[in-house]
Amino acid sequence: MSADLTPTYTEKGKAFERDMDYVPDRILAGERSQDPHDDLHAEQYGGVREGVRVWPVEPGRYRLVAAPACPWANRSLIVRELLGLQDVISVGLPGPVHDKRSWTFDRDPGGKDPVLGMERLQEAYLNRFPDYPKGITVPAMVEVESRQLVTNDFPWITHDLFFEWRDHHREGAPDLWPEDVREEMETVMKRVFTEVNNGVYRCGFAGSQEAYDDAYDRLWTAMDWLEERLADRRYLMGDSITEADVRLFTTLVRFDPVYHGHFKCNRNKLTEMPHLWGYARDLFQTPGFGETVDFEQIKAHYYVVHTDINPTGIVPKGPELDSWHTPHGREAL
Amino acid sequence: MSADLTPTYTEKGKAFERDMDYVPDRILAGERSQDPHDDLHAEQYGGVREGVRVWPVEPGRYRLVAAPACPWANRSLIVRELLGLQDVISVGLPGPVHDKRSWTFDRDPGGKDPVLGMERLQEAYLNRFPDYPKGITVPAMVEVESRQLVTNDFPWITHDLFFEWRDHHREGAPDLWPEDVREEMETVMKRVFTEVNNGVYRCGFAGSQEAYDDAYDRLWTAMDWLEERLADRRYLMGDSITEADVRLFTTLVRFDPVYHGHFKCNRNKLTEMPHLWGYARDLFQTPGFGETVDFEQIKAHYYVVHTDINPTGIVPKGPELDSWHTPHGREAL
Numbered sequence: 001m002s003a004d005l006t007p008t009y010t011e012k013g014k015a016f017e018r019d020m021d022y023v024p025d026r027i028l029a030g031e032r033s034q035d036p037h038d039d040l041h042a043e044q045y046g047g048v049r050e051g052v053r054v055w056p057v058e059p060g061r062y063r064l065v066a067a068p069a070c071p072w073a074n075r076s077l078i079v080r081e082l083l084g085l086q087d088v089i090s091v092g093l094p095g096p097v098h099d100k101r102s103w104t105f106d107r108d109p110g111g112k113d114p115v116l117g118m119e120r121l122q123e124a125y126l127n128r129f130p131d132y133p134k135g136i137t138v139p140a141m142v143e144v145e146s147r148q149l150v151t152n153d154f155p156w157i158t159h160d161l162f163f164e165w166r167d168h169h170r171e172g173a174p175d176l177w178p179e180d181v182r183e184e185m186e187t188v189m190k191r192v193f194t195e196v197n198n199g200v201y202r203c204g205f206a207g208s209q210e211a212y213d214d215a216y217d218r219l220w221t222a223m224d225w226l227e228e229r230l231a232d233r234r235y236l237m238g239d240s241i242t243e244a245d246v247r248l249f250t251t252l253v254r255f256d257p258v259y260h261g262h263f264k265c266n267r268n269k270l271t272e273m274p275h276l277w278g279y280a281r282d283l284f285q286t287p288g289f290g291e292t293v294d295f296e297q298i299k300a301h302y303y304v305v306h307t308d309i310n311p312t313g314i315v316p317k318g319p320e321l322d323s324w325h326t327p328h329g330r331e332a333l
Numbered sequence: 334m335s336a337d338l339t340p341t342y343t344e345k346g347k348a349f350e351r352d353m354d355y356v357p358d359r360i361l362a363g364e365r366s367q368d369p370h371d372d373l374h375a376e377q378y379g380g381v382r383e384g385v386r387v388w389p390v391e392p393g394r395y396r397l398v399a400a401p402a403c404p405w406a407n408r409s410l411i412v413r414e415l416l417g418l419q420d421v422i423s424v425g426l427p428g429p430v431h432d433k434r435s436w437t438f439d440r441d442p443g444g445k446d447p448v449l450g451m452e453r454l455q456e457a458y459l460n461r462f463p464d465y466p467k468g469i470t471v472p473a474m475v476e477v478e479s480r481q482l483v484t485n486d487f488p489w490i491t492h493d494l495f496f497e498w499r500d501h502h503r504e505g506a507p508d509l510w511p512e513d514v515r516e517e518m519e520t521v522m523k524r525v526f527t528e529v530n531n532g533v534y535r536c537g538f539a540g541s542q543e544a545y546d547d548a549y550d551r552l553w554t555a556m557d558w559l560e561e562r563l564a565d566r567r568y569l570m571g572d573s574i575t576e577a578d579v580r581l582f583t584t585l586v587r588f589d590p591v592y593h594g595h596f597k598c599n600r601n602k603l604t605e606m607p608h609l610w611g612y613a614r615d616l617f618q619t620p621g622f623g624e625t626v627d628f629e630q631i632k633a634h635y636y637v638v639h640t641d642i643n644p645t646g647i648v649p650k651g652p653e654l655d656s657w658h659t660p661h662g663r664e665a666l
Contacts, residue, residue, distance in 0.1 A: 010645055209647055216650045261594035266651030269602065311644060312343055314542055317549045318599030 009205045009306050016205035022153035025053045028164050035163040055150055057164050059088035066139040068294040069096035069301030071250040072154045073138040078246050079158045081288035084170020096301035102136035124149045176243040185237050189244045195222035197251050204263025220267050230275040234333040252280040253293050256319050258302045281328040342538045342639050349538035355486035358386045361497050368496040388483055390497050392421035399472040401627040402429035402634030404583040405487045406471040411579050412491045414621035417503020429634035435469035457482045509576040518570050522577045528555035530584050537596025553600050563608040567666040585613040586626050589652050591635045614661040
């Protein structure tokens, strides 16, 4: 996500507030959402979702553009793997660092995405909205033929991969949104989002000592809550992996390599919280998770792109990461 | 130590090189050094020590100006405590952050050192050398009456506190420079200085990725050597504390709070190296060490002063530091 055209991430004296105003289009299997709890016209994230355009589910029609470095994009890469959607939704992978116009396909042959034929994701945004005024973010669903952005509304992208693409899921795909825990899961995901996924950014992009101190306390209150919650549950919602785990995982996997030092989330390392560390390794070692994690790209992204936090652009060599492959013992739970 | 008048610590494209050209005066108990291994006219640190002025040992005549934040100054505070020199050499304590003219007595009543009556240590440098062209560094020995700098040559300050002030040491003061291990101790101290004390700065002030990568590898090679060396020795030179331990300690105590994140020395935390971590706690809990450590000032110094590494000036709340007081079990060695 993120990436303003002017690369300044901290605002002096201010606390960080994430702009949650995305292009809200949906890719649906029918006229309405297949999720019985999802009312397209209800208030979501603080505003009535007017002007939502509905696009049809259609294998091969869309390309998911998702930089492995970015935690919000990483979610969609994991869910696509878990559900076995690799053959129906292709993936474009921007590199970890930006030029001044944000995410680029600099790692692809000739510096262009081989399917969309563009150098910058920005092009897909401008094809859709010639005067698009906001940051160019990943993940983004792009219609291949028109080369236009469909949506960059990250929580709905993974939601719809599950509910709308069901006919295309692999056999035995996990139930990422189990009905029997849905209500509690929404509460858990909300807290994980505001306090952890976004909480680390609130620490790192704080524009004052006071804003940082508050952000730090909020983050660690939530981390302690999670450590306790995972003491006797293998996964956040119990015995099986859900969307809530995907959402927490992408922050945890970046914790020691980036958030601990770069964002000053340094009460302790993830490796110092036994339940969370076992849980994170358990997921990492589950097919669909670890393969989507590229620690080199993750570190390069944060340390190079946030020039106002790390002006030298030097990327740390640490931490040691082999321990992600060590036994976690969580099967016993 | 450190603190140029223009606060830039990294030089783009360059590796960090410490300026070791200090005011080389000595405070001696006689005409010559009391250390049989010390030839005042021999080459030291790459240059013939010409122009060394000798000042006499005299209780009450000098004030040691030593900011608790600074590792090089911290050495002298520890040695003064270990040797019981508190009554014969008074101490002035600059605060952790600088104004543009470097170290200030901003924490003292009225913002002035109560004995020297000055706001800035710079004044003592200028009293001695009106056109002093270099950085204002601590530790500094200052003659109280003339308010002039005597020397800021930090390795010799602690050396001479031991060899020259012996008549004033407390009863039972430790032998910090034992003759029977002197030769090996010089080798160990040299490696600790170049690879660890200065090695962390080489990481933090690297002006290029390549310089940083090299510095990181050098540092961790040395850290692994120390971890192994301390596996079966309680202290660096064996069963008793020496100057070599003092010199290593001041870097170790700053490792997790500062060097790990701020200087990107992040292969692992000190707490993840069992022998070094036990050793560091052993010293911390030894009278003379822990009392000189002010974690708040240490963190404030690095994170506020190095604006080219941490432009926001935000000081991390972590890491958790209570564990410095936990049992270390090193008595058994």
